[in-house]
Amino acid sequence: MKRIDFYQLVDEAIKARENAYAPYSGFTVGAALLMADEKVYTGCNIENAAYSASMCAERVAFSKAVSDGYHNKGDFTAIAVVGAPKDKNPDTPCPPCGVCRQVMAEFSDPNNFLVIMTGEDGIPEVHSLAELLPMSFTL
Numbered sequence: 001m002k003r004i005d006f007y008q009l010v011d012e013a014i015k016a017r018e019n020a021y022a023p024y025s026g027f028t029v030g031a032a033l034l035m036a037d038e039k040v041y042t043g044c045n046i047e048n049a050a051y052s053a054s055m056c057a058e059r060v061a062f063s064k065a066v067s068d069g070y071h072n073k074g075d076f077t078a079i080a081v082v083g084a085p086k087d088k089n090p091d092t093p094c095p096p097c098g099v100c101r102q103v104m105a106e107f108s109d110p111n112n113f114l115v116i117m118t119g120e121d122g123i124p125e126v127h128s129l130a131e132l133l134p135m136s137f138t139l
């Protein structure tokens with residue numbers, strides 16, 4: 001990671017979580033995606049009455065980066081994810097779902113992409129994507 005540290009990225013994810021739209025699950029998530037050029041893309045979960053149309057915070061952040069032209073695996077450095085029931089502080093780390101892990105694998109080098117999660121103690125828990133998604137599907 002460059003000048004932006006894990007705590008800054010977690011703070012961005014906490015801010016993004018405030019915009020979550022989660023009237024069905026009541027579980028709000030924020031994500032902050034750090035690019036190699038230090039730009040940060042944030043996302044929140046966006047639910048829908050037709051459940052399958054819902055989007056996770058992580059994929060919203062990735063969609064914003066990809067739609068801005070970031071397509072190279074070296075562009076994607078790390079993502080912070082913070083989630084908990086609405087109006088509560090996170091008391092456990094919020095790991096990305098399997099679909100989001102697969103999207104991360106599409107656009108990053110799993111050995112060099114970090115997933116940062118925090119719980120009640122506020123100390124970031126950090127894993128490589130390769131740890132979270134071993135033997136990911138690739139062409």
Ligand SMILES: [Zn+2]
Nearest residue numbers: 056096097100
């Ligand atoms: Zn997800």
